[in-house]
Amino acid sequence: MKVQCVLCDEFHTLNPHSLQAKRLRNRWIQMFLCKTCDERIRRNTNARHATGKFHLYNEDVQKDELI
């Protein structure tokens, strides 16, 4: 099964029996990310987390500390 990465437009061959291939066929997931792009996004997201601009679940903790 041939799939195209939505970010780098590279074509990859996917094992048609893999869970990811089944998900794509059944449209549970609409797009395919290759491993390279997936890892790059994960790294960038983690780096952004590290800058402290993201306040996800830490926000409540900080509020509690102020009171």
Ligand SMILES: [Zn+2]
């Ligand atoms: Zn890619």
